[in-house]
Amino acid sequence: MAPPGHRRARAATLVATLFVLVILALAAGLLPIASRAIPFSTMTANAAALMGQPPAEGAPASPAPDTADQPEKPAQTWDFGDDEDEDVPSFAQDLRAQVRDIGLMTAYLMLAFVSFFRKSTALKYVTFAASIGYIGFYKSQLMSIVNVFGLFGGNLPVFRYNLAWYLLAAVTLVSTVLWGRVYCGRICAFGALTQTLDVIIPPRFRVDVPRAIEKRASYIKYGILAFALAFFLVTKNPLIYPYIEPFWMFGIYGRSAGMWVGLAILLTATLFIRNLYCRFLCPLGAFLGLISFATVFRIKRWSECSTCRICQKACEWGAIEGPAILKTECVRCDDCERLYADEKKCPHHLIIIRKADILARRAARPSPVA
Numbered sequence: 228m229a230p231p232g233h234r235r236a237r238a239a240t241l242v243a244t245l246f247v248l249v250i251l252a253l254a255a256g257l258l259p260i261a262s263r264a265i266p267f268s269t270m271t272a273n274a275a276a277l278m279g280q281p282p283a284e285g286a287p288a289s290p291a292p293d294t295a296d297q298p299e300k301p302a303q304t305w306d307f308g309d310d311e312d313e314d315v316p317s318f319a320q321d322l323r324a325q326v327r328d329i330g331l332m333t334a335y336l337m338l339a340f341v342s343f344f345r346k347s348t349a350l351k352y353v354t355f356a357a358s359i360g361y362i363g364f365y366k367s368q369l370m371s372i373v374n375v376f377g378l379f380g381g382n383l384p385v386f387r388y389n390l391a392w393y394l395l396a397a398v399t400l401v402s403t404v405l406w407g408r409v410y411c412g413r414i415c416a417f418g419a420l421t422q423t424l425d426v427i428i429p430p431r432f433r434v435d436v437p438r439a440i441e442k443r444a445s446y447i448k449y450g451i452l453a454f455a456l457a458f459f460l461v462t463k464n465p466l467i468y469p470y471i472e473p474f475w476m477f478g479i480y481g482r483s484a485g486m487w488v489g490l491a492i493l494l495t496a497t498l499f500i501r502n503l504y505c506r507f508l509c510p511l512g513a514f515l516g517l518i519s520f521a522t523v524f525r526i527k528r529w530s531e532c533s534t535c536r537i538c539q540k541a542c543e544w545g546a547i548e549g550p551a552i553l554k555t556e557c558v559r560c561d562d563c564e565r566l567y568a569d570e571k572k573c574p575h576h577l578i579i580i581r582k583a584d585i586l587a588r589r590a591a592r593p594s595p596v597a
């Protein structure tokens with residue numbers, strides 16, 4: 228039977244191949260008309276505002292504007308030709324127009340999951356770079372507390388105009404149920420940015436938060452989530468989000484000087500305290516953490532983990548307590564999983580190798596002459 232690492236690699240290759248085939252099929256049938264692609268932000272005016280993005284030109288407004296208070300248009304005698312000529316695009320046309328967008332998103336998600344399944348550090352950092360560039364600055368479309376508001380308030384982006392967004396949202400939800408907060412560990416552009424900062428800053432500059440404080444501080448994000456949801460449900464106003472999420476930084480428009488100063492302070496503090504925002508403050512991370520209680524495929528542990536503390540010390544997210552993995556805090560960064568499989572560092576393997584060595588030496592000893 229193939230070892231688990233090989234099985235994972237094969238599964239990842241199979242999934243990647245399927246994704247490629249889907250993209251090729253889409254491209255073969257639909258690309259010739261993709262030049263009519265509508266911009267990503269062709270979402271409803273409401274949803275665009277909720278997502279912190281300006282609505283695209285010509286984007287349909289939802290809900291329909293109330294015309295009761297508006298001045299009446301002057302009557303236009305014999306001028307109804309435009310209305311009759313106006314074509315309402317079919318769903319297939321909208322789908323074709325978004326092929327490029329869907330293809331790019333699919334390719335990005337493939338990269339993220341191949342890096343996740345292969346447990347490759349190099350690929351992880353390639354994914355981070357792609358996340359910051361593509362999900363962050365290019366699309367400026369991270370999952371957000373606004374989407375949680377949308378779930379509770381029934382105001383999500385219009386499906387037919389936002390297929391790539393729905394792909395990202397579905398992958399986020401399904402992967403969280405299957406493996407935990409993979410979205411945080413691989414896909415989120417802000418998380419990718421802070422994890423990349425971690426590598427750039429020499430460890431001697433870092434402040435290690437004592438375990439007791441770290442544990443208590445990790446509850447703050449649940450408090451922020453509860454407060455933000457209550458605020459939204461009472462006021463129906465989603466515009467609290469720029470004050471509790473810094474994701475607007477990728478869209479670089481329309482924020483006050485005070486907010487940029489706040490962001491600079493947050494990022495500077497993150498240089499010294501690893502993943503500060505993600506570990507202690509992010510309401511979306513808290514929301515995904517709650518879903519992670521249902522994680523199906525959990526991180527494996529050896530019996531030796533109950534006394535060994537190597538992984539606990541290595542985890543930068545405070546997600547290991549003795550032998551237990553705290554599902555709500557774990558972002559599936561792979562660090563402990565690499566140690567789990569490391570035959571030179573993990574005591575489980577070292578003990579087995581040592582036992583085998585002793586047995587081999589005993590067997591090699593000449594048996595006493597009778």
Ligand code: SF4
Binds near residue numbers: 417510
């Ligand atoms: S905790 Fe928040 S900011 Fe951090 S990676 Fe997760 S969603 Fe992104």
Ligand code: SF4
Binds near residue numbers: 535537539572573
């Ligand atoms: S190094 Fe091995 S034994 Fe130690 S905690 Fe990690 S997986 Fe467990």
Ligand code: SF4
Binds near residue numbers: 556
């Ligand atoms: S080191 Fe392990 S427990 Fe900690 S966040 Fe990474 S995958 Fe999760």
